[in-house]
Amino acid sequence: MTVYDIDFIGERAENVYEEKQTINLNLQNPQNPNPRTPAPPRMYSSSMIFLQRSRIFRYNGLHSLTFLRHMGGGPRTFPGGLNKWQWKRLHEKQARQKEKRLLDQEKQLYQARVRSEIRSKIANPDSSIHDQNVVNSPNYKPLSPKEHIKALADRFMKEGAEDLWNEADGPIRSPSPQQISRIESNHSPINLRRVISGQSHTASTASNQVSEISSDPGHNKWNTRRYSVYLCSDNQYNKLLSARHYSVRTSRFNYRKNDSSSSEDGTDDDEGFLMTKTKDGNLRPPRLSLAGSLDGEGSDGDEDEVKKKKMMTSSAALGKYDIKKTKRIPLKFLEGEDDLSLHVQAIRNEFNKRRMAEIGGEKGDDDSILSPKRFDECNISPLTTKALTLAGYVQMTKVQDATISACLEGKDALVKAKTGTGKSAAFLLPAIETVLKASINNTAKRVPPIFVLILCPTRELASQITAEANVLLKYHDGIGVQTLVGGTRFKDDQKRLETEPCQIIVATPGRLLDHIENKSGFSARLMGLKMLILDEADHLLDLGFRKDMEKIVDCLPRNRQSLLFSATLPKEVRRVSQLSLKREHAYINTVGLGPETHDKVNQSYLLAPHEQHFQIVHHLLKDHIFQVPNYKVIVFCTTAMMTSLMFSLLREMKMNVREIHSRKPQLYRTRVSEEFKEEKQLILITSDVSARGMNYPDVSLVIQVGVPVDREQYINRLGRTGREGKGGEGILLLAPWEEYFLEELKDLPLHKSSSPHLDPDMRIKIEKSMAKVDPSVKEAAYHAWLGYYNSIREIGRDKTTLVELAKSFCDSIGLEKVPALFRKTVLKMGLKDIPGIRVRK
């Protein structure tokens, strides 16, 4: 009989062992461990129980496995018939690949920062014009070396930024008594935090350079490090820069006075900046490490010591957050000039952003979504902060600032914030912290628990939240987020749940219930739940989802934290929020008493007969495309089939349109959604599946055709434009008999637009195009139209008028005969015996 040993190794070894593979093993059955009566051969999946001698291991997808095969005590062979040395080389190769991967990740950091700057420039064209003027002005100077160094040091010295240190940092240790006396005899201390915080130091303080990093008791660990910094002039610095004299090392940071601190041209230390001294006594500017660290003395130091340090794992660990325990990697690629300039550019960006925010703050710019607080100032894992920086997030948005600390305290919260203000990150960050905390206490659980459950109303939104979570989890190995939504194979979900890490689930209610009711052990995993999040909470607690939500909440442990987020929270929803919130929850409202829409979004409405709507939409689109070359427009229609009809017509009119609605296959929806995220000069025709949460960047116009289901839907649809504090435009197109709806929007800054002049030739073209649309699409649109307006209280009550209006809609789309309805449908809709209704025979 073949006996298999199972050996857990620290690093993941996916290349060696394919996790999803099912292995046919003639093993002893764990339930029947008697070797005399061997169990019949069985299929063992990777999630099943394996036996190693007398010990049972359970593979839960978080660890990697190596199967070491013993052949009757003979020589040990490794998977794939490898010998020990081949096996070792394989691992070395993997380590190299991993190192390369990490370097690539760091490269992406720079790219992301550049992108973020471009985005911020697009968002603030005025500022980019201003920047351009500044750059072209004769007084323009690039970021001064002093500012530059301050920025780097600022970043590097933040508590918890140890992950940014270079491998050559070595272990933290106290300075020797000799070092201390040398520093103290020569120099009086300088408050480096003051230097970093940008307070100008005068010649006298500068000449009294330098000493300890921090006497702040909150930064004890820094006290053990000493930093050397020399002051010299801009000229000196530039010379050295142009000579490319820098070398990267961050070992000791003994900030010291430069004996020849006066510069060549006689300028004093006021214009000086921080310099380091090489072993041979030459000055050189501090070398930049990838993550903003500074080089100091010791880079040319004792080679043996350096070697010794390299042998050690750096003690600059991340404490409880250091899940990866990866070795630091020499950051060689930074030596390229491009990388350095990118790095400088990224720091400049950061400064500009801060300056912009400060200016915004001074002006009392209420529409700015950013708060002055930065992510590294709040209590989140440094690895997450690193990922946020990579994604271009430095400052928090107002809603993030207002909610993260309350959420981190473990309180239940109901949060209301305007559309596009960063609510997703506001709940994802506490979610990740919850997982990190829970993972520490749950290492030995037999069933891998799900710690965080995020519910949202649509599939696209679930995918978007998952994507954002993955961005934030970039540096958290072993933490996984999975999506459970309809339109995908249930079995595939189950497989993923078994084989891949999933401490966070993002789901739509229907599919989640399927899993709960399937009795496949999913409910058991939910028993470890620590946090429940409802995104678009008002919609989820609405009647459409209420029953599912009640069932789901019943299956969750009571001892959990619940967070509800939405841009709109009508009173009724606040009442039913008790369904999932504790009584003593926090209510955080960042909208205030003003309108829930953004001031920068220009809102208007248009009243026109229904039969003109298609032509008006076409006219509005043409007009907008002419005015905004980089247009991106969303047209919301009342139902899926109306969306399909509008799409078919505009496509016939040769417009660059895409469609998303519930009747489309999920793969198609996902593809179109991704395309619309990436591209410009596109028009998305959609139903309400795109109304909430979808973050399509830079949408310039939202058109809503027909009356929305309620005020909240109007606000959420409009919220697809004007995101991240940008401008946008919204037009609501109503028929005169839909005008009653404006009453619900009376507190919003909506103004009336006059009906556009419609070209008669264009009308003929539209009629011709409409004639080419598949009649089945038109018939379905008629059914949907009738169903939708029948369900609206204000219109559906007077059935005779409703059927008359439906008839005129029928005419406007070129249907000769009113399509027939099933008898059952007619009865259900209360349309029996209403003149104008045709019943199918």
Ligand SMILES: Nc1ncnc2c1ncn2[C@@H]1O[C@H](COP(=O)(O)OP(=O)(O)OP(=O)(O)O)[C@@H](O)[C@H]1O
């Ligand atoms: N701190 C931040 N700094 C910069 N950009 C941010 C920050 N937080 C979020 N964003 C960006 O803001 C945009 C909107 O974020 P998000 O989709 O989370 O908004 P939302 O409030 O959930 O919107 P909705 O109400 O429509 O669901 C996204 O592009 C996101 O990347």
